[in-house]
Amino acid sequence: MTALLRLFRFLRGSVRALALSFGLLLASTALGLVQPRLIELAIDRGIEAGSLRAILWSAAGIVLAAVVAAGLNLASGYALIRSSQRMGYTMRNALYRKVMGFSFENLDRWRTGELMVRLNSDVNTVRMFVRMGMFIIVQSVIMVAGTVVAMYLTDPGLARVMALFMALILVLFFGVASFIRPLFMRSRVALDALNNTLQENLAGAKLVRAFARQREEIDKFARRNRDLFNISLDVGYKLSLFFPLFFLIAQLATVVVLWSGGTTLISDFLSGAAGNLTLGKLIAFNNYATMAMFPLLMLGMVLNFVSMAMASAVRLEALLAEKAAVEEKPAPLRLPSLKGEIRFEGVSFRYGEGERALDDIDLVIRPGEKLGVIGATGSGKSTLAHLVLRFYDPERGSVRVDGVDVRDLAFDTLRTRIALVLQETVLFSGTVRDNIAFAAPDAPPADLESAAAVACADEFIETSPNGWDTPVGERGSGLSGGQRQRVAIARAVAARPDVIILDDVTSSLDAATERRIVENLYREFRGRTAVIISQKVNTVRHADRIAVMEGGRIAAVGTHSELLELHPTYRTICETQAGLGPGGRAPA
Ligand SMILES: Nc1ncnc2c1ncn2[C@@H]1O[C@H](COP(=O)(O)OP(=O)(O)OP(=O)(O)O)[C@@H](O)[C@H]1O
Ligand SMILES: [Mg+2]
The missing domain is CATH 3.40.50.300 (P-loop containing nucleotide triphosphate hydrolases)
Incomplete structure (x- = not known):
């Protein structure tokens, strides 16, 4: 994680754009939270009370909030795209400068394919994390926090039940993510190996033909390719655990909310007592519950993004930390010409x-x-x-x-x-x-x-x-x-x-x-x-x-x-x- 955080220094030039982006994101997400409230009003004040005006006003409010939220979200995305692309750009330049500063000894140790993966694929992974990962994390945390508060305000009892399910989902996500994390590093290493083979083969393409070694080289490439395939498959299989488990828990949560809310409404209705819960509130609550689930799912996915970016960040930091074996001293002597001794x-x-x-x-x-x-x-x-x-x-x-x-x-x-x-x-x-x-x-x-x-x-x-x-x-x-x-x-x-x-x-x-x-x-x-x-x-x-x-x-x-x-x-x-x-x- 520290390696990834340290790479954030490449965002230094984009602090204002980032702040703007997250500010806009906050505003847009907060606006999104208004919708269930407006639906609640439409039901309780409009449908139940028979007021068309109330329904129209709620509908207008929903449309307005949605349009403004979409606009803010778009602007936030633009600012973030700019920051993340800038980060990728500065990082690639810094890495290239580093490699250019390598002395022969460094060059003896690093393989070309490996350097290529780092400058291309690893930089992209980190950049994508800033673009998508951070966006999703910020948005999801705001959404989850907002919906939890909104649920509490709507019905504290039901909110406690939901909180339990949400905690369960989080535990599940962290568990699966920690399980998958080491696999990402292995998949990067496998990609390195594949690229080294590819690079050396292309550089020596004529030699391979001269010795009629294509078959062996094809086999060698296939072996590396298979390693990558196997690890990717493993990652994919384990990742796919997320969705079914998540939906199972989410559906269960909905059933429990409907059951507990529904029985309360029925018993209130039968006993004639005017309880705190109304049909509008139950529907609003259910909307909030659904709204809370989506960002949770996104958070779960992002956890893997984080793991992937962490693996890449470690590799990028290692390259950036590589000291040139031969370095120019701080104030070196410059001579316009040499006598030649x-x-x-x-x-x-x-x-x-x-x-x-x-x-x-x-x-x-x-x-x-x-x-x-x-x-x-x-x-x-x-x-x-x-x-x-x-x-x-x-x-x-x-x-x-x-x-x-x-x-x-x-x-x-x-x-x-x-x-x-x-x-x-x-x-x-x-x-x-x-x-x-x-x-x-x-x-x-x-x-x-x-x-x-x-x-x-x-x-x-x-x-x-x-x-x-x-x-x-x-x-x-x-x-x-x-x-x-x-x-x-x-x-x-x-x-x-x-x-x-x-x-x-x-x-x-x-x-x-x-x-x-x-x-x-x-x-x-x-x-x-x-x-x-x-x-x-x-x-x-x-x-x-x-x-x-x-x-x-x-x-x-x-x-x-x-x-x-x-x-x-x-x-x-x-x-x-x-x-x-x-x-x-x-x-x-
Ligand atoms: N990059 C390297 N890494 C490790 N060992 C090396 C490297 N380059 C050369 N050597 C070793 O150092 C020794 C001297 O090599 P050098 O290249 O200076 O020989 P040379 O006299 O130039 O030979 P030639 O006439 O074949 O070019 C050799 O034993 C060689 O194996
Ligand atoms: Mg020589």
Whole structure:
């Protein structure tokens, strides 16, 4: 419940609209209570007394009250719709901002499908609770309180009997609701699982076909779907207990009221005594009793709404409370540009509880240097790059850029002045131009073109029929692997960074193109720092220096010829790679 109440902070901007809505609702509900009184008047003063005037006046009153009540109710609904939609809107934005603030570590832990359910379905559940649930609760409580008072005023004896039945119904509702509540949380979890499966499957749709795994994936989805089906069925069955039980008790109450009221009227009539109860009063009382039952039923239904919203609120609060593993410090240092020195000082790092991915790294990359990084798969090359941009913070030691600990630098400085081309190419749907201009949306076309030229992307862009407007599908579909990599490199170059890091992004390119790109980059980044990570000697051999990584450590640093001479691992790498002659000497 506290989680749900805490989410009400998103209603802060709508306090006045809410107050207006509930004020109008109060007025409209109170007006609704007038009707049975007017019927009582029509019967006792009109029909019994034979006065047509009294009947007409009562009828006019009933119509007027109904019309005004309907108008007030409508206005109240509008105000509430506005408040609840605003709440949903602000909540979604806040959640999205939260997810955008996630560091890589948070992203490693949260699954996409789960986030989608929270941002869509859970937000909607809470919003609907504010729209319907609160409306119904307020209206029902007013109606129940009002009708109980009205019943007491009409006939205290009968009112006591009714109160007993109403209490019975409430107990029943709370009982069933508490019984169902845990099921709602389980149904959300089942929905998460279904969405994760769906999301991963759609993202990997081509892979599934490539391995002819559709049948297995269909089965997997069906299993998740069945879990959700079973829980939903369980919830539905238990929920359906409400109506029959409720109607049973309500009918019983009516019978008891009619019996007890009727016998009183008859005995008064037979004894000739003028009792307190009249036929009009009995009918009015019965009307109030029926009026009291309806909001009770609504309250019962709303209890489940509350349970559902509570389950969603807990999940939303958990997401909102998630702390970004890497956060910008309060008054970070902003630098207009970097000289480009990167220094690792005793840096160790592990992912979660895993093995050390980096182990006591000491490395200085000088301003303007071209550094190659080579090493076997899993040796920690990408991790090294991720730490420079503070995707993760080191467990021990520090990474310094221009002498400043990256933890003191603004994300803006760090991530706009240093461009990292990620190992896994990610493109957005749009055009080739949109993708290259992603980090520099205001760059003039000439800059984009020169960036494309550096990345050798101009060749395929210019020869394709749509040129720069060549559409790129989701995740870069429509382009070849090598074209995607070149667009990604062009995107980084177009951002005009002071440092560029390429994480194994020439793997899909032929040797000649790769070589041209590396040469272009060296020329383009003359005076600026460039780090080129690769598993291939040919990619890094012309760098000023090459760092060799082995099992999370820097095994050696030196020029190609130095390493070839001095470092056995490097020599072995050279020898095993195709195109390199005996003794590790590459053919000219
Ligand atoms: N997000 C992650 N969560 C957990 N472990 C990870 C994660 N990313 C990498 N690792 C582990 O950290 C180690 C270093 O990985 P890293 O990606 O830095 O290697 P790499 O040298 O870039 O390899 P490759 O040449 O294959 O790209 C590996 O053992 C890997 O399994
Ligand atoms: Mg890597």
